[in-house]
Amino acid sequence: MTSFAGWQMPLRYAGETAEHQAVRNAAGLFDLSHMGEITVTGPGAGAVLDYALIGNLSALRPGRARYTMICADDGGVLDDLVVYRLDEDQFLVIANASNTEVVLAALQDRAAASGPGARVSDETADYALVAIQGPAAARILGPLASDLDLVAMKYYAGAFGSIAGRRAWVARTGYTGEDGFEVFCRPEDAVPVWDLLAAAGGPAGLVPAGLAARDTLRLEAGMPLYGNELGPDVTPFEAGLGRVVKFDKPGEFVGREALAARAASGPVRRLAGLTIQSRRIARHGYPVLADGKECGVVTSGAPSPTLGVPIAMAFLEPAADDHVLTVGIRGEAVPAQLTDLPFYRRRQ
Numbered sequence: 001m002t003s004f005a006g007w008q009m010p011l012r013y014a015g016e017t018a019e020h021q022a023v024r025n026a027a028g029l030f031d032l033s034h035m036g037e038i039t040v041t042g043p044g045a046g047a048v049l050d051y052a053l054i055g056n057l058s059a060l061r062p063g064r065a066r067y068t069m070i071c072a073d074d075g076g077v078l079d080d081l082v083v084y085r086l087d088e089d090q091f092l093v094i095a096n097a098s099n100t101e102v103v104l105a106a107l108q109d110r111a112a113a114s115g116p117g118a119r120v121s122d123e124t125a126d127y128a129l130v131a132i133q134g135p136a137a138a139r140i141l142g143p144l145a146s147d148l149d150l151v152a153m154k155y156y157a158g159a160f161g162s163i164a165g166r167r168a169w170v171a172r173t174g175y176t177g178e179d180g181f182e183v184f185c186r187p188e189d190a191v192p193v194w195d196l197l198a199a200a201g202g203p204a205g206l207v208p209a210g211l212a213a214r215d216t217l218r219l220e221a222g223m224p225l226y227g228n229e230l231g232p233d234v235t236p237f238e239a240g241l242g243r244v245v246k247f248d249k250p251g252e253f254v255g256r257e258a259l260a261a262r263a264a265s266g267p268v269r270r271l272a273g274l275t276i277q278s279r280r281i282a283r284h285g286y287p288v289l290a291d292g293k294e295c296g297v298v299t300s301g302a303p304s305p306t307l308g309v310p311i312a313m314a315f316l317e318p319a320a321d322d323h324v325l326t327v328g329i330r331g332e333a334v335p336a337q338l339t340d341l342p343f344y345r346r347r348q
Contacts, residue, residue, distance in 0.1 A: 005097035007034040009211055016212035020305040023176055023217055026205030027134030029197055036100025037127040038093040044117020045091050052110035056249035060085040065156040065173055068244055070106055075258035076232035079103050084158055096226050128190035132197055133180030140201040141181055145170055163193050177221025178346050216302050222342030228299045229271055238267045269315045273343055276310035277335035282327040288314050290323035311343050
């Protein structure tokens with residue numbers, strides 16, 4: 001166990017490598033109840049989210065989800081979010097645990113600035129979140145959610161249903177680079193839902209998985225982590241996520257002017273993948289050098305259980321592409337190969 005954003009969280013169960021490989025080959029079961037759940041409800045909810053976030057949320061159909069971000073006036077990322085439209089006038093915003101209070105305050109302020117018509121509420125204590133991720137996820141979850149057609153459910157879609165009689169919002173989303181589902185249920189239903197999934201999935205190879213495996217899975221998939229690849233000093237364009245900024249949506253939104261300027265000028269650094277030509281690990285904060293001159297910094301690094309080599313993401317100056325790269329690891333310049341992101345794409 002480890003302390004994480006005010007929660008006691010499972011870092012690993014039997015071991016992160018075995019958990020990682022189970023998710024890639026069968027399925028893993030994650031307790032993600034630390035994530036923040038914020039509802040935005042009312043006839044003006046879509047317009048409030050359009051103003052508050054960089055995405056076009058009013059265009060989202062009920063039953064669909066969208067990855068987006070909440071930015072400051074200067075374009076820096078306050079958090080990256082997944083937003084579900086549960087119903088016409090009801091949205092569920094999922095925030096990172098360490099940023100829930102920041103996101104809640106910003107949404108409330110921006111809702112007030114937009115005028116009446118929407119209510120922003122922190123409902124984190126009303127939700128537990130259990131995720132099942134991996135190629136066997138639909139086969140394991142399907143019989144327990146018999147009122148939902150999980151095979152037909154699209155990626156980034158969700159629906160209300162029941163898990164063995166317990167009401168839940170079930171969405172085809174995740175943070176592992178694999179197919180899978182996230183089950184939002186009442187806290188009192190979390191243990192029974194977990195136990196049902198664990199029992200049903202055991203014969204298929206499902207194992208419980210902790211934060212360590214979640215980190216290596218998302219790193220292989222090239223997915224950013226707030227505090228590493230994202231933060232108030234990073235805009236979506238530096239993180240390679242400029243596509244999520246919807247300049248063509250109606251009306252103004254917070255950060256628009258600064259983000260438009262950054263889009264026009266181009267980022268001064270970019271997020272890149274590195275494959276380390278050694279067994280040594282490039283950790284967060286280690287310098288990246290081009291022909292011996294510092295040109296960037298590692299944001300995340302770990303051994304890749306799937307690829308069998310250490311990998312990393314790093315912010316690099318644009319000129320770094322044309323040079324021999326090394327990473328400074330405890331005083332030694334270790335060769336690194338520039339690698340396209342993501343490192344891993346799941347089999348379709």
